[in-house]
Amino acid sequence: MLSTLTITNYALIDSLEVDFDKGFTVITGETGAGKSILLGGLSLVLGKRADLSSLRVKEEKCIIEGIFKIEPYGLQNFFVDNDLDYDVNTVIRREILPSGKSRAFINDTPVTLDVLSRLGENLIDIHSQHQTLQLTENDFQLKLVDALANNQSRLVDYRKGLKTYRKAQKELENLIEVQNTANKEQDYNSFLLEELEKAPLKIGMIEELEEEYEQLNNVELIMEQLSKGDQLFNDEQIGVLPLVTEMRQSLAKLVDFGSSYKELYQRVQSVLIELDDISSDVQQLQDGVEANPELLEEVNGKLQLVYNLLKKHNVGDISELITIKNELADKVFETAHLDEKISLKTREIQEMESVLEEQSVVLREKRNEVIPELKKKLESDLSLLGMPSASFEIKLSTIDVFTNTGMDELSFLFTANKGGHYGELKKVASGGELSRIMLVIKAILAKYEKLPTIMFDEIDTGVSGEISNRMADIMKDMSADLQVFSITHLPQVASKGNNHFKVYKTEGEERTMTNLKKLTxxxxxxxxxxxxxxxxxxxxxxxxxxxxxx
Structure with a gap:
């Protein structure tokens, strides 16, 4: 419940702090005294958007603060989910700065207006004349039926499933769209992939092919130079090996004459061994070299293929080509298996539809169970409010689409006169009748929604006399279970309040101010x-x- 409201520098309010009690509180005041300003300030605390016109003094910030006692209302999870400090006396504050910026706080923690608004929905229901129009809307009427049917938890489960179902539908649409696009590209992608697979791509292959090509393309030069090298190594007259062998033999005769001779001999011996190895390698290379025009053409073909692929795909090296090949392989594979994916997703959606249909049937059954009781309750309470012939025709019809409330469409028709034609509320009910109907509905909802506070803004508009007295009794009865405010012009309603506040204006030399005081x-x-x-x-x-x- 709302225990304290503080307003500073808002509209015609200079500074105001007022404490409220539980029970039935009435607020009165002359037309134009500022009751709407009070409601506007409270709406800001509950998450309504603000602008600079809210500031009384444009150079100073506006502060509106509400303290709410929330212990009985099971809101701990909301605070945990939104990383807020929980306090049984929760303080909500709005600040509107001269720059036009607005800030919101819950227990001194900055929050967004969305968080503030969602908490506000669990704290106060402000019923304005504008809200009476909700009575004519199908969603609001269905909300009333669901409250009596105790469908809240069922609707939570249903909506979770509906959210998953709609997500799966979107995924299926995307798969079908991908398939339509992929089918157009499949042949071309397959061709590109096949073309890349013909070249057994591997890192370093260009260098290897280019080396092999150079060897094959210059085979005569290579053979000529290797032959010359072999001759330089092994010629009996000038060959390197015979000459070094002869040098080794000469030095062998000196090894016994000192270590320096022996060391020189060993060095020549090492050189001779290395030269002999080199000569063997030259001969081996010479034996392996032969002209092979067919192989040369094959290697050249592979090189040209790779060069063409690099150019075609506009990349600079083999690794990028391999990446493209893998991506194409994935696309071709995915396209080939899209039918299977679509089939699986379709079956998944069909299973979800079955669950949602079952949940919708349960919701419908529970609704149909309470509709006769609701009809009887509405007509009985309205009879006490001077509408003895008021009658409702409430029916559910099944629709073939899933909505946020199931697969039902509610027909909520009304007539105020015996033997009259039933019609939609917005077409056949007067303003005074709508106010009385809304009050009765709010009284019913209050027992099921367990809202801490409800505020009626001139819900008694269009009624007078004994009817207003009975409307006041209904609000008084409601206040046994929750905090009820009524802004009223009717003395019959004002007299029933446990507490009575008056909104009034005072005029100073330079400005007019709105104030609120509790009456003795x-x-x-x-x-x-x-x-x-x-x-x-x-x-x-x-x-x-x-x-x-x-």
Whole structure:
């Protein structure tokens, strides 16, 4: 429940702090005194968007703060989910800066307006004349039926499944779109992949092929130079090996004459061994070299293929070609298996549809169970409010699409007169009738939604006399379970409040200010007398006022 409201520098309010109690609180005041300003300030605390016009003094910031006692209402999970400090006396603050920026805080933690608004929906239901129009909307009417049917938890489960179902539908649409596009590209992708697979791509292959090509293309030069090298090594007259062998033999005769001779001999021996190895390699290379025009043509073909592929795919090396080949292979594979994926996703969606249909049937059954009770309750309560012939025709019909409320369409028709034709509320109900219907509905909802606070803004518009007295009794009864506010012009309603506040204006030398004060018993008598008889207080008006309070 709302325990304290503080407003600073807002519209016509300079500074205001007021404490509220549980039970039934009435707020009265002359037209234009600022009751709408009070509601506007409270709406800002609950997440309504603000602008600079809210500032009384444009150079100073506006602060609106509400303290709410929330212990009985099971809101701990909301605070945990939104990383907020939980406090049984939760403080919500809005600040509107001269720059036009707005800030919101819950227990001194900055929050977005979305978070603030969602918490506000669990704290106060502000019923305005505009909200009465909701009564004519199908979703609101269905909400009433679901409240009586205790369908809240069922709807939560259904909506979770519906969210998953819609996501799966989107995934299926994407798969089909991908398939349509892929089918057009499949032949071309397969051709590109086949072309890349013909070249057994591997890192370094260009260098290897280019080396092999150079060897094959210069085979005569290679053979000529290897032959010359072999001759230089082994010629009996000038060959390197015979000459070094002869040098080794000469040095062998000197090894016994000192270590320096022996060391020189060993070095020549090492050179001779290395030269002999080189000579053997030259001969081996010479034996392996032969002209092979067919192989040369084959290697050249492979090189040209790779060069063409690099150019075709506009890349600079083999690794990029391999990446493209792998991507094409994935695309070709995916396209080939899209039918299977689509089939699996379709079956998955069909299974979800079956579950949603079953849940919708349960929702419908529960709704149909309570519709007769709702019809009886509405007609009975409206009879007490001066509408003895009010009658409702409430029916559910099945639709073939999944909505956020199931697969039902609600027909909520009304007539105020016996034997009258049933019609939609917005077409056949007057403003006063809508107000009474809405009050009865709010009273029913209050028992099921367990909202801490409800505020009625002139819901008694268009009624008077005994009917307003009965409407006040309904609000009074509601206040046994929740905190109820009523902004009213009717003395019959104002007299039923446990607490009575008056909104009034004062005029200073430079500005007009709106204030709010809690009335004492004697002040209530005077206020009610004014509401009954106007500005001039008569003894009869005062007596009538006291009678109402008693």
């Amino acid at each position: 018993n004697e002040e209530r008598v005077v206020e009610l007398a004014h509401m009954l008889g106007g500005k001039d207080l008569s003894d009869s008006a005062l007596a009538h006022a006291r009678q109402l309070l008693n």
